Amino acid sequence: MEKKIRVLVAKPGLDGHDRGAKVVARALRDAGFEVIYTGLRQTPEQIAEAALQEDVNVVAMSILSGAHGHLFPKVVDLVRKNGMTDALIIGGGVIPEGDIPALKEAGVSAVFTPGTPTSEVVKYINENVKL
Amino acid sequence: MDIAEELLKGNRLALSRAITAIENEYDEATEIMKKLYPHTGHAYVLGITGPPGAGKSTLSDKIAREYRAQGKTVGIIAVDPTSPFTGGAILGDRIRMNGLTLDEGVFIRSMGTRGSLGGLSHKTADAVKAMDAFGKDIIIVETVGVGQSEVDIVKAADTTMVVLIPGMGDDIQAIKAGILEIGDLYCINKSDLDGADKLVREINMMLDLDSLMTEWRPPITKVVASQNEGIKELLDTVEKHRTHIEGNGQLAERRTKRTRDEILDILSSNIGTYIKGKIVDSGRLDGYVEQIKQHETDPYTVIGQVMDEMLK
Ligand SMILES: Nc1nc2c(ncn2[C@@H]2O[C@H](COP(=O)(O)OP(=O)(O)OP(=O)(O)O)[C@@H](O)[C@H]2O)c(=O)[nH]1
Ligand SMILES: [Mg+2]
Numbered sequence: 001m002e003k004k005i006r007v008l009v010a011k012p013g014l015d016g017h018d019r020g021a022k023v024v025a026r027a028l029r030d031a032g033f034e035v036i037y038t039g040l041r042q043t044p045e046q047i048a049e050a051a052l053q054e055d056v057n058v059v060a061m062s063i064l065s066g067a068h069g070h071l072f073p074k075v076v077d078l079v080r081k082n083g084m085t086d087a088l089i090i091g092g093g094v095i096p097e098g099d100i101p102a103l104k105e106a107g108v109s110a111v112f113t114p115g116t117p118t119s120e121v122v123k124y125i126n127e128n129v130k131l
Numbered sequence: 132m133d134i135a136e137e138l139l140k141g142n143r144l145a146l147s148r149a150i151t152a153i154e155n156e157y158d159e160a161t162e163i164m165k166k167l168y169p170h171t172g173h174a175y176v177l178g179i180t181g182p183p184g185a186g187k188s189t190l191s192d193k194i195a196r197e198y199r200a201q202g203k204t205v206g207i208i209a210v211d212p213t214s215p216f217t218g219g220a221i222l223g224d225r226i227r228m229n230g231l232t233l234d235e236g237v238f239i240r241s242m243g244t245r246g247s248l249g250g251l252s253h254k255t256a257d258a259v260k261a262m263d264a265f266g267k268d269i270i271i272v273e274t275v276g277v278g279q280s281e282v283d284i285v286k287a288a289d290t291t292m293v294v295l296i297p298g299m300g301d302d303i304q305a306i307k308a309g310i311l312e313i314g315d316l317y318c319i320n321k322s323d324l325d326g327a328d329k330l331v332r333e334i335n336m337m338l339d340l341d342s343l344m345t346e347w348r349p350p351i352t353k354v355v356a357s358q359n360e361g362i363k364e365l366l367d368t369v370e371k372h373r374t375h376i377e378g379n380g381q382l383a384e385r386r387t388k389r390t391r392d393e394i395l396d397i398l399s400s401n402i403g404t405y406i407k408g409k410i411v412d413s414g415r416l417d418g419y420v421e422q423i424k425q426h427e428t429d430p431y432t433v434i435g436q437v438m439d440e441m442l443k
Contacts, residue, residue, distance in 0.1 A: 003155050004218075004245070029219035034243050039226040046232045050225065053232075053239055055147040083144050 027118030178288025206262035297326030
């Protein structure tokens, strides 16, 4: 048996660049994960469907534009509706501290703000993923 | 969830879980495949290979759209290399196909090569079967055309397309790499760049020299995948090849050979695992090696003894 942690890295919303997401994607690869990278301007529907087709264990989203309050919970909702009850959903980007409790309430299990070392994201996934 | 049963009912999550079971070699994968097998054999499998960055994913996207326009459903399996150092991978083919994600008639799955000893081609072949049983009409398998295991994957295809691009430097390295021999069709992508006609001439020269070639001369089609140019013409050549191999019995022959190879592959892999369990994991192998080092015995005697024991 050869279980591998599979992570979808996606950028919902209208952000113009994805440097940060690419850095995270590479760090996750270096940690031994299979990273499915879908790039910029993904709708929550696209993210949830890609997560289903790829049967990922983790959906990692990053957003800079400030639309996280709407987009992150939408993705959680769609992923769960697809029957992926175990998938870990995490978010990152420019997110005010004050918004975090509501996101967690909505089912985003962890939120990483700028400056978080990627090793912390790796550690979080390893400790919380359900395979 | 009964994965096979749900898959056959058209449940997409079940298809996805079946492929995971195959990839991760879960015990249940064998049971799933047994149930799916009677429902396979309907899909047509198109292999797309070529050097890194040739535009295979862009092309897969455009080809899938064209098939969709013809009312056919499409499955895509996109294989990317796993890093031998970390065991991780960035599977980036999907990014060229984002426009297909919400089309219910398309299912895309990315796979890493995962350094499994020759097991990759067998896993991809089973993933193809899962999509076939799910009811996909066309299944595209994309893989980078470097290395034997990638070339092996393409053996699961009914028609194999080799994608090349102009200006690959010291003229078609790929010829030497051996991927040219497996092409039923050649696609010259990025024909918007200089050198496309020169490349066509070179491939033609190579095909002229190929004395083994009999009835089928692989057509060469120039396309610009990023602009969706030449895709219809390219698919016409796929269709022509399909008609050709259906007509002369080659398709049936290829599939029969594939079944034979699969059985032999899986058998030898299972036997290998069995022997490994008996000899390696029990520590006996180290013992033998030690004895050989002390000149108490030799590898051939050891192999003979082990074979006798196993075949009893
Ligand atoms: N000029 C030009 N560029 C193209 C064409 N088709 C694709 N590209 C570009 O070539 C680059 C690689 O395209 P991909 O489709 O990712 O190539 P690939 O062969 O799948 O790459 P790997 O899977 O990494 O081996 C992208 O930047 C494409 O936009 C084309 O017809 N002309
Ligand atoms: Mg690709």
